[in-house]
Amino acid sequence: MSDVSTDSAVARTRLAPVIASIVGVVMLAFLWVLVSADPNSSSEADSPLLGQPAPAVSTTTLDGENFVLSYRKGSWVILNFFNSTCVPCIAEHPELVAFAERESQASNPAELYTVINDDSDDAVRAFFAENGGDWQKVRDSDGSISVAFGVAKVPETWIVDPNGYVRLRVAGSITTGLLDEQLGLLKAQFGS
Amino acid sequence: MSNAASVKNKWTWLLLTLVAIALLVFGGTRDTGPKTQSDRIDAITKVIACPTCQGESVYVSRASAAESIRAEVARQVASGQKTDDEIVAFMEARFGSRVLLVPRSTGLDALVWVLPVFALVCALGTLVFAFRRWSVSGSSTVSDADIEMVEQALRDAE
């Protein structure tokens, strides 16, 4: 806008209406962009990892056992990135507990793991002791698992298929219904 | 002003320009020793955006995701197997293009690089065009009022 109107200051003929119209059109386009801008656009759930082999994960669980993601091939694996002080993590926890309870009755159950994001072992133990959930919690002390998956903000839930490919990323709180639905769709598509 | 003085003046200017260019070339290209790992980490984290805080670089941000990325960059720098660009590419492969702080120069994103140059060319073009017209139509007779104005201006300029 600004550089165009220099013209009007220096020209001799009736340039002002022409230039003002051009500036006006540019400003209208600009206003359209601003009007269509979505306040607080949500972070998308897509990830470059979808459809790719899952990053190598090798760590230990809270109980001191080794955890290697590639050894879990053959089962659907659900990774829930978690921090005991994050409010949506606390909010979604009962849903995960309900999901895990039901899944344990299934014939070929999906395996659920909590990945501890930037939290202390004690705080996590205390949280699970109070709120339930007897699945394995795996350590990510240096944050490398979170970075390997590209986890931006906990909670995030990821699904890895039995062949070790990343199939789903859910950023933000999850529900039992959403997990069931997505897992069902994925199983139908990629085989159980 | 005498002719001799102005010639001398010109030689000094030439000398000054040459010295300035020499200093710039010397200072601009000299080797400052190997980069420390910390320098590399800073350089890399300055072009990676923190995924949870819009627009801030990992270098700037103190958010937890940024701390994790910084730690990962530090590990990859320490292992010494990847170049800076490869580490940035790794992050893009994991987090997607939303961690790139520098817009790409392809597709629609290239506009953000092209438009400023276009604006500069337009503005300079307008200026050149304006001076052309002024030099064609500018008054060639100098009135007393003009001279007074010039004189005042010169005084003011001092």
Added chain:
Amino acid sequence: MFAAGGINGALGRALLLIGIVGSLFGAIAAITSARQRDQAVAKLVPRFALLVFGASVGAFAVMERAMITRDYSLAYVQKVGSNSTPALYNFAAVWSALEGSILMWVLILAGYTLAVAYWLRKKMDDVLSRYALGVMFIVSLFFFVLSFGPANPFGSGEPGVFDGPGPNPLLQNHLLVMFHPPLLYLGYVGMTVPFAFAIAALVTGRVGEGWLLATRRWTLFAWGFLTLGIILGSWWSYEVLGWSGVWAWDPVENASLLPWITATAYIHSVLVQERRGMLRVWNLSLLVATFSLTILGTFLTRSGVLNSVHAFSESPIGPWLLAFFAVIVVVSVGLIGWRGDRLHSPGSIDSPLSREGAFLANNVLFSVFAFVVLLGTVFPLVVEALQDRTIIVGEPFFDRLTIPIGITMLTIMAIAPVLPWRKASQELLLTRLFWPAWCGVLALAGSVLVGATGFAPLLTFAMGGFAAGSALRQVVLATRRQGLRGLVGRANGGMIVHLGVIVISVALAASNSFTHSQELNLEVGKVASFSGHTFELVEVVEEKTERVFSVKARVIVDGGKAYAPAIARYLKQGMTVGTPSVRTGLASDVYLTLEPPVRPGSDTARIKVFIKPLLLWLWIGGGLMALGTVLAAFPGRRRKPTAPTSDDGIDDVLVML
């Protein structure tokens, strides 16, 4: 307590309502009297300004009272008030979120309206004055409505609340929050005054330079505060945010910089209009652009379409601001299109190598600068609108494009002050630039000698020296001729501002290019060293109050005083904030931050050290700019009428000087 709260809420709302009514009637009185040339109605206009100002002062005082007495019947106090906030930060808490900021905007705008009305009290028979005040009243009506409607700070809150979280932790750990927002707003809102006169000039079609001379000082006033506000904002960022930087090209920062750029362009190009009667439409456009950019910036940062570290609140005022922005653009572009040719002046500029030519080059650069900043700020929105993708345009983009612009500006800054109006010969230029060029080369040689590297910083130092030489030459010549009076006035004060800008450019180049940083794992009793400094950990202590739980590491730097970078957890917000500790020095700052994880009572701590050369000079440069602005605001030397002369020797006489 509830009764008192009810009083604060009701009183505040009533005062805002009075403000709305006062602005509305003020606008009507000003504009009808302008259209019908009615002197009697015009006399009333300043009274409305007084009424509106009274209402805004009252509303602001009621808000402060509610905050100080912790009146939790108001939703706003529930949001940003807290029983444990120290008094000073509690006072500043009023402008720590959106509603209060808008209230402050209203207060300052009403203050400007009253000041303009007082200033025009003897000139109310001029139609242009009435239109200008009318525009002021319309803008103030908009902000009063905004404050009464979607951003009402006097809304009542949930019952049964007896404590709140307090302001954002980042806004309660440094004294600068007391000064930075009010000063910035004084600058931001002050741009309304020249805008009002620009619109009035367009409406009346008054082409003369009279109104312009009159508003120049208003613009300078607002510009000075905007400059100070931006610099204090950077200082806050440096002292609080803990990444050792002063500027991150964040949307909120860009929003404050954009009107500053266009206002700076105006301050320069208006001189061409004063002297030569040219560039009238261009100058009007710059004033309109400056004001619309303040509204656009507020929209971008307050509506949630762009997020930033400085955006401490979001609310539904987005559509309002956008609509207002659209109205401003449509009205001003329409008026300029309609009146533009009439304002056109027949003059011409003879040579690019002249004072006018330099101002034009300056304006081209500033326009491109503003365009780059605006484009970078809104480009993610464009991509989102067209392709529904999220991209980020970050610091590296701005750095790459603005550093060349900045260096070119320094070059123009070196040449322009020695250029005469109309036309300069090459001879004259070379002679006058002789000593400044020496300064440039010496600065370059000096910086190469102390080990500076890289083309961009070296060019900055060289051109900085060149420009400083040029500015100093002007100041020295003026003071030699007039003594201390040679320091005041537009041209001389302007040179002091230039010196400030140069000092800031050099400090920015040095601190950005030559910062060294290192993480140190310190242990009590062991001395670590980095970059010629030694660091020794004394202890890691914790401090707990009702408000904040902080862990401090006390570190002795270079065997002297102990510095205490800390990590503080603000208990009410559950937010953790790092607080850096800085040892300031003329040559370089030592900037310490405490890195997590922290263990109170432990004898180890992880400290990140940044060595930032010349950083202190940023603030010194800011002080110089402020000083220069004050000096420039005083009237300079009276121009004595001089006899017309055709003496060609005048150039040589001046050259001798």
